[in-house]
Amino acid sequence: MSGWAQFKAILRKDLIRELRTRDMLVSMILFVLLAMVIFHYAFTVKEGADLTYFTGGMLWVTFIFAMLLGLNRSFAQEKDEHCLDGLLLCPVDRVTIFFAKTAGNLIFLLIVQAVAVPVFTLFFIERSYAGDVLPFLVVLLLADVGICALGTLLATISMNTRSRDLLLPILFLPLIVPVLIAATGATTLIFAEGAGFADLVARLLFLLGFDAVFLVAAWGTYDFAIGE
Amino acid sequence: MKKLVSAPALFAEAGICLIVGLLLGFWWAPVDASSLGFSQKIFYYHAPIAETALVAFGVAFVAAIAYLRTGRLTWDRLSYVSVRLGLLFSILVMLTGMIWGKAAWDTWWAWEPRLTTFLLVCFLYAAYWVLRSVVDEEQHRATYAAVFAIIAFIDVPITFFATRFLPEGLHPVVITTGDTGMEGSMLVSFLISMLGMTLLLAALTRRDLAIEKLKDRVADLKSTIGG
Amino acid sequence: MSIEEGVKFVASAYAIILAVLMIYYFMSARRVRALQRDVQLLEDEAKRRQGPAGGAGAE
Numbered sequence: 001m002s003g004w005a006q007f008k009a010i011l012r013k014d015l016i017r018e019l020r021t022r023d024m025l026v027s028m029i030l031f032v033l034l035a036m037v038i039f040h041y042a043f044t045v046k047e048g049a050d051l052t053y054f055t056g057g058m059l060w061v062t063f064i065f066a067m068l069l070g071l072n073r074s075f076a077q078e079k080d081e082h083c084l085d086g087l088l089l090c091p092v093d094r095v096t097i098f099f100a101k102t103a104g105n106l107i108f109l110l111i112v113q114a115v116a117v118p119v120f121t122l123f124f125i126e127r128s129y130a131g132d133v134l135p136f137l138v139v140l141l142l143a144d145v146g147i148c149a150l151g152t153l154l155a156t157i158s159m160n161t162r163s164r165d166l167l168l169p170i171l172f173l174p175l176i177v178p179v180l181i182a183a184t185g186a187t188t189l190i191f192a193e194g195a196g197f198a199d200l201v202a203r204l205l206f207l208l209g210f211d212a213v214f215l216v217a218a219w220g221t222y223d224f225a226i227g228e
Numbered sequence: 229m230k231k232l233v234s235a236p237a238l239f240a241e242a243g244i245c246l247i248v249g250l251l252l253g254f255w256w257a258p259v260d261a262s263s264l265g266f267s268q269k270i271f272y273y274h275a276p277i278a279e280t281a282l283v284a285f286g287v288a289f290v291a292a293i294a295y296l297r298t299g300r301l302t303w304d305r306l307s308y309v310s311v312r313l314g315l316l317f318s319i320l321v322m323l324t325g326m327i328w329g330k331a332a333w334d335t336w337w338a339w340e341p342r343l344t345t346f347l348l349v350c351f352l353y354a355a356y357w358v359l360r361s362v363v364d365e366e367q368h369r370a371t372y373a374a375v376f377a378i379i380a381f382i383d384v385p386i387t388f389f390a391t392r393f394l395p396e397g398l399h400p401v402v403i404t405t406g407d408t409g410m411e412g413s414m415l416v417s418f419l420i421s422m423l424g425m426t427l428l429l430a431a432l433t434r435r436d437l438a439i440e441k442l443k444d445r446v447a448d449l450k451s452t453i454g455g
Numbered sequence: 456m457s458i459e460e461g462v463k464f465v466a467s468a469y470a471i472i473l474a475v476l477m478i479y480y481f482m483s484a485r486r487v488r489a490l491q492r493d494v495q496l497l498e499d500e501a502k503r504r505q506g507p508a509g510g511a512g513a514e
Contacts, residue, residue, distance in 0.1 A: 178390035266461030331464035
């Protein structure tokens with residue numbers, strides 16, 4: 001089986017499994033919506049408090065924690081059902097597993113975001129936003145790739161340790177801060193000031209660079225992360 | 229064998245450089261002309277400690293790669309020891325940075341790029357320690373730790389650049405060595421202190437590695453006797 | 456900021472550096488002594504066990 005066919009097969013397996021049970025998706029979506037409600041109560045102490053410059057932060061913090069939840073869930077499932085062990089017995093290139101899992105997680109994250117973002121704009125954005133969609137989507141995609149790549153790599157490691165769920169956030173959060181900074185800044189500028197591509201170039205390039213660097217790094221180290 | 233291989237020469241050299249650098253910095257280099265004034269003298273150790281911390285993490289990075297390629301546990305020991313020392317130096321950077329901040333801007337903390345970067349670096353490598361503590365089997369622990377040491381080190385410069393995206397706020401970026409064009413005497417004092425700190429790192433690394441070897445010897449002996 | 460105040464801050468910064476490094480060094484020195492003692496004890500124990508076994512013991 002060629003690498004591409006293997007990739008598609010693994011991806012398909014993960015997608016079908018998740019779409020059948022919808023465990024991870026439902027939990028992530030519920031979490032994200034709940035988080036938004038909580039943010040409202042957490043930040044609106046004064047009547048008519050202006051959260052315009054908090055929009056990026058709220059959105060990305062929510063997505064990052066939702067991703068942590070999702071990763072914990074999906075990898076714990078894999079480990080308990082020994083799916084990964086079965087997969088490792090086949091002559092699959094380890095790195096293909098990495099890309100397939102990252103792609104799967106990316107798709108799940110995008111689905112969650114597709115639900116979350118409209119609700120978010122309903123709750124928090126006052127001004128009309130029709131023109132901002134394209135830059136925002138680009139930011140979304142770039143940041144998501146970084147989050148999913150790093151998350152998949154680290155989840156693979158943490159799942160094999162003693163305190164699986166607790167370890168993943170500790171490993172993941174310090175590493176993802178640069179993405180958080182760039183994505184939050186870009187998103188807030190888009191929502192608060194209607195920034196276009198011209199204003200966001202630096203941040204977009206940064207996210208692109210981050211993705212490239214860590215995809216390569218994960219590609220180089222995933223063999224070891226997944227163990228024998 | 230009982231004698232600890234502590235490389236006293238390294239410590240002596242480090243000590244000499246550090247003391248000389250300190251004396252030169254205080255008695256030869258002039259007081260800084262900018263608003264920092266006398267507090268700038270902290271710089272002569274603060275900056276070398278920062279660079280040395282990064283060197284330590286770099287050593288951990290290289291050792292991690294070496295471990296993954298060869299599987300020899302000595303590399304893992306080196307990586308672990310370097311991270312610990314790097315963490316020690318990073319904490320020192322934060323402490324001296326905060327004191328300097330209080331002296332220069334009358335505030336203990338500022339979300340400026342360098343303090344923030346080192347704060348994140350501390351969390352990053354603290355995570356390395358946590359990771360090591362939850363894996364029981366030796367080879368697995370070394371492997372996972374190595375992967376993380378590699379990823380973490382790549383993240384350090386990225387984090388540094390990312391913090392530049394943040395709004396600057398009230399506090400100006402602390403002097404960057406290139407821009408202010410330190411005059412000769414300042415530069416020389418700084419360089420000597422840098423050398424001293426790096427030698428100190430080498431000496432401590434050597435010593436800590438020897439300690440790890442001792443620990444291994446104890447474990448070996450215990451298993452031979454117990455078995 | 457007067458020179459005197461500046462000196463206080465600078466002195467405390469250098470003092471902290473010295474203190475932290477010395478604490479680290481002496482804490483590890485204590486660990487070294489404990490380890491060396493352990494090694495000595497264990498080596499003696501190993502010799503003792505090999506003695507009575509008289510060559511039949513494993514190497």
